[in-house]
Amino acid sequence: MTAPTISDLAQTEQGTSLWQDAWLRLRRNRLALIGLIILILFIFIAAATPWIAPYGYAQQNLELGASPPSAAHWLGTDIFGRDLLTQIMFGGRISLAVGFIATAVALLIGITWGAVAGYMGGRLDAAMMRLVDIIYALPFMIFIILLMVIFGRNMLLLFLAIGAVEWLTMARIMRSQVQSLRQQEFVEAAVSLGLPTVTIIRRHLIPNALGPIIVYTTLTVPSVMLLEAFLSFLGLGVQPPETSWGLLISYGAESMEEYPWLLFFPGLALTLTLFSLNFLGDGLRDALDVRSAKD
Amino acid sequence: MQFSVLKILCLVLTLTPMLACGGGESNVSQGNREGILHFGNGAEPQGLDPHVVTGIPESLIINALFEGLTVKNPYTLESESGVAQRWDISDDGMTITFHLNPQAKWSNGDPMTAEDYVWSWWRALNPAMGNQYGYMLYPLKNAEAFATGKIDDFSDVGVKAIDEHTLQVELNTPTPYFIQLMDHHSTFALHRPTIEKHGKATDRFTRWTREENIVSNGPFRLKSWQLNRRLSVEKSDTYWNRDKVQLNGIVFYPTENISSEERMFRVEQLHYTQTIPLEKIPVYRAMKDSPYANAPYLGTYYYLLNINKPPLDDLRVRQALSMAVDREKLNNTVLHGSNVPAFSITPPDTLGYQPPKVFSQNIEAAQELLAQAGYPNGQGWPGLELTYNTSESHLKIAVALQQMWKNALNIDITLANQEWKVYLDSVDQMNFQMARRGWIGDYVDPNNFLDLFLCDGGNNSTGFCDPVYDELIKRQAPQAISREERYALFNEAETRLMQQMPIIPIYTYTSNHLIHPSVKGLPPNLMDYINFRYIWLDKEQEAIE
């Protein structure tokens, strides 16, 4: 038995994280990588929009009105004569922020809630899940109206409102995952080591339950973006002249026969995001699933 | 328990009843053949009790089912015989005697009597009834006192049955438009035995208006009422003027979604739509034999200014805002020229009345005013919030105006979109700076618009209060001897109002409908008033293209 050398230590101490490992695997998945690149591109554009947008987002040209794509307006203009490309770029800022942050809120609450309920089981589980049932059954519209009235218009609130709805399903998925994982011997092994419950949930259960959660998350982000449009339309969320993809799509839907480009381009942006996320999500799930990685 | 592809196929096969192809005869051609009008009615009627309901969809159906003492001629909007064959107005204008048509019958065959009216108006005015349009009868002597519970004895109210077919009413003051009010559903007679059979007379929720129970007196009677689907009426064979009724029936559709309504019209499921989506206006307008019917409407779209809250407590700011709005441009672009720019609260030519025009669009003057108010080129502007209720068209107007103010005055306006009831609450509590508002006249008279801004006006909502204005509207105008004198007084009042600018008038409403070319006898009018008796369907008319 020799004492470990310095190089051994250096080698073992770094690079042991699950995530770094997943990243290595992810890089080999071409579709996931394309998805990631598109997302990063979108995020980059969104961040840089105030400097690179061709027009001001509120800049109207009422006489021009809705015009199809042209050299001056690559994606055309809306009924106020505003440049659609600019609108989509600014809308992306809102939509991406809402999509990712609200989903993150939902994830955080849902995963914690579901994992605790699933792991603890018994009465606590029943109580926690009945609370989910209750929130699920409350009339959403009233909830939104109240939020709007009590807190006024506020983006943070929008995230909270959306997160407050979306976490319920996350919690359910997480719970059923954890319930089946709880039976596995490695969890029993963790118990027999004397690990505290919090650590067991955090280190042993959650990472192993992430697969379905990731898949659900990729579906949640676009539906959250659309939900935002609905809430904004009701008055909770962004107010004109600010806009978002969801709002652009719902306005575009109104006049899809007359001005189809107003629907097509924002719709394309959302769809691209969904597919990118989806491929990234699948790639990420495979990458995190160290067992199925056959290399 | 086999779970196989076959089972799934079986499930798919259960879909086959739905898979049969569409097509078949359209409602319109079938309706033209059978004399049935398919009518887009905007919403599901809340009910059919004329003393309860408040909305337009209900009033349209009630106008088909019931008839007032008078009706209007849809071409001229002049009152003509309804249940009352004729009426006499006393010289002082304080007493009106209605002579009921002896042929007028209820749909169950019972004759209509003057006593029916006395009882019905008792019901309409009864405080327990909670009739929101009870004020339509307030010109009656002591009616308001009775309705507000100050007196209990209905015999003090100015309505009397002289004999079976003669009804005499006494008014508080001469009320020229009282005859017009007689075709409002709140003043209709109802069949007392039917109502009492199904509950207390003043109950709001009895079953007397159901298809199997209702007894009415209009040109049509209720045939079927399928909730949220359709309400059908058929020609009544007891109606006194049945020979003049040309439709065999009407089907009312609760078309809440205006885009759906337009699509239903396009595939000829409807003869008539309540409205038309803004974007579709140019498309339909461009058609030959355009089904698009656009006519001035007795209503004004305006922004309320809360004159108690800075910066709108400064008259110059209010004027600057109003003068900076390019109403023509707004109308021609966003609104597709469907409306008429407004510079006053009363619509032009309200029964001959011409409102004053005390200002016009003038950007330089607006900038100057704003500078005087202390915000030269928008500097130091404290910000202003525009509250409007959730709606596509309100939003479009607000966005356009927001940018107009930004361009003209370099000031920022924030938009606050509120859900309908929240918005109503905000306006009611004066909890806003600037708010969208619209007013549709109940009857054709400037008074209906100008009494909004009385100090204690329930719909004032601006903080505007001018004793001189109140004096003109409340005291002097009713005393006026001639129509000219009365209108001059109104004009003076409205001039005072618009000089103080507690509102920014934006446009005068128009009615916008799609009407199939086969529908005849449905002329445009200022009230958007429909008298179904006049309508007929031209079978020969080809479909629109």
Add this chain to the structure above:
Amino acid sequence: MLKVQNLSISFVTRIGVNKAVDNVSFSVEPGKITAIIGESGSGKSVACCSLLGLIPSPPGIIENGRALFDGIDLLKLSEAQLQKIRGSDIAMVFQDPMTCLNPYMTIGDQLTESLRYHQKARRKEARQRAVELLQEVGIREPASTIDDYPHQFSGGMRQRVMIAMALINEPKLLIADEPTTALDVTIQSQILQLLADIQKQRNIGILFISHDLAVIADIADQIIVMQEGKVVETGTRSDIFHNPQHLYTRKLLAAIPTDCKQATLPKSEPLIEIRDLCTWFQRDKAPLKAVDGVSFDIYRGEVLGLVGESGSGKSTIGRSILRLVNVTRGQVIFDGLNITALGPRELKKLRSRMQFIFQDPFASLNPRMTVYETLAEPLLLHGIEDRSTVSTSVLRLMDNVGLARSFARKYPHEFSGGQRQRIAIGRALATRPEFVVADEPVSALDVTIQAQILTLMQELGREYGLTMLFISHDLAVVRQLADRIVVLQAGKVVEQASSVNLFSQPQTTYTRQLLQSIPGRGLLKSKIAHD
């Protein structure tokens, strides 16, 4: 009947080509049992599955070779032609009857479907045949149980069903891939007997795949030994057992546990006293009495073997001692402390002093933690090491359990079963416990690996001065390690004695029955006689 010639199969993966089967030739005679022996990864299953086109392709590629079955080259047949042969002329029985039967279908449906598909039999007659066949393989009351679902059968019964399913089309050749590995020893001997009987009655060829020479010691006619994709030795049973040529064959023979540990320890005071332990599980009607009034002592420094069939409650006792399940009644006294009455905080302190080694090294390691993380976790948790010194200890631990240090960053799935069990042992020993419960630690492993792990445990036990409760269904394994043995049946202790005594003078019929079913007993006797 079946003649395989020069069969080579490769698996193409992203890292390269792995030759799983390399130029293998063998033949199976009708009416004989031919056994292929080799440890996991030796290519024995791949070779057999490839005959019926059951290897996943890609990545599997048959490079060359022929497999003549009644003169037809199976490897050249189309998928449709193969389907005709599968299940009718050649049938297969797989290792794990728990997972190889469709849990969502009744066994009747599963039995009859291939009959109905291959012979277009009518539902009624197919069912009749199935019932007869179930009778033949020893299922009681087949007429009613035919409509039961697999989970309603025990493991041994399920394997009988599998065999019936394979036989239903009266195949000429039966390929049995480790058919008894997942079963208890007593059941194993019954199934082996059944296979031998069937082979005699029906006069069919059987190709029997196993990692364990002892298993086929009594039944095989011909034995083929494979290692790393190659056939290293072929011969008759007596050739292989009595005159093994190849080094590897000898190693396999040596791995058959034969020695018996002599009780060497003087009696010390008990570390653990178990008094009237009852662990019942709540069920709808009556509680399931998994452990019912068990009492015994475990002395400091000894290895106590706990033996019984599955369902006898032996694992539950292990878990009860460590408070991994809640005890219904009774006491477990560990070093003077009554464990059953401890609160969570005291229990946590105690956890570092007693550890558990699980049966299934696949399930007991968190698949998303590297070896390093797995081993570091208990060290950090119990404050044995801090972040700066933990790597030294982890690496030392890896040395101790015989894992190369370069594996530290790998995940469990990258290891073989034996290596995984080493990780699990390392994790259990990380806290330097005084007492370890080892629950069937080797029963999921190949025999050669079993021997290594048992040796490792013996060494480590000595080095760490461990007291151990060794749980197993396999007496042969237990007596190698245990000083004393407790025999358990249906939650109750039936016999306890020192290893030597138990084997030489079993007191109860149950123990005798257990001893009878040790595989390759006859061989063992002869071997011992040889020695």
Add this chain to the structure above:
Amino acid sequence: MWRFIGFRMLQAIPVLLVVITVTFFLIRLAPGGPFDSEKAVIPEVQAALEAQYRLNLTLFQQYASYLGDLSHGNLGPSFKYPGRSVNELIAAGFPVTAELAFYALLVALVIGGIAGVVASLKPNSVQDYIPMSVAMIGICMPSLLLGPILILIFGIYLDWLPVSGWNDSPGDKILPAVTLGSAYAAYIARLSRAGMLEVMSQDYIRTARAKGLPEWQVISRHALRGGMIPVIAFLGPAFAGLLSGSFVVETIFQIPGLGRFYVQAAFNRDYTMILGSTIFLATLIVFFNLLSDIVAAWMNPRLRDKLRAP
């Protein structure tokens, strides 16, 4: 099983009570009342209206009297539709919405199920990506958008199907069902793909193949049943979601369902209607979650025994 169902039903009672109580007080917090309208209501009239609806009592008295009525199954009169009781409105709207939701679920199941199964047979290939992408589009296409697009294509340009109505003309259920169901198709596709992938790697699939069954039988007889269990478990929540989420589709297609009443009740502050439909839907949600749990368990023989045990 009855014990399991009974236990879950017992748990549902406090859930419903809390839902009722919270909803009752929440809706009173929302600004604006049921009788507010653009034209100011005269105070005397307002008072009369409130008296007719017992709004003149204290909030707690109203709550108590509501619970009293509820215990007799009476959900009270609607504010928005005087002359109609909430029971009547629900009775009129629910069968329609339920039928719509059922067809939508079928559509989702067929589209999603087929896409998921087809995709699972060759993971990470074109055969995987294309069906999954098609199923996924439903997520990006809210009903607000998909409905009008389908109407324009099939109702107006092609003139194959009616643009609106329910039970009025043959085929008028197709477009609403597709519109409503497509969003759920993506979830079902996802679930069935994952479920099938899991099952297809099981040993018993190898057994089935070794029996010589052709591949389609292996899939349909052996794989589908296990692979669809996650989908079945999802159907209950999905059906509940469809029931409460059919508002937009009902509006676009002029369908006389409960969704329109439910959402509009919130906007109209139709207190009794909000409460009534919330209670009704909450009961249904609890019921369908329970039902799909039972069915999913029933499909798994191992769990079935647990249910069967008294």
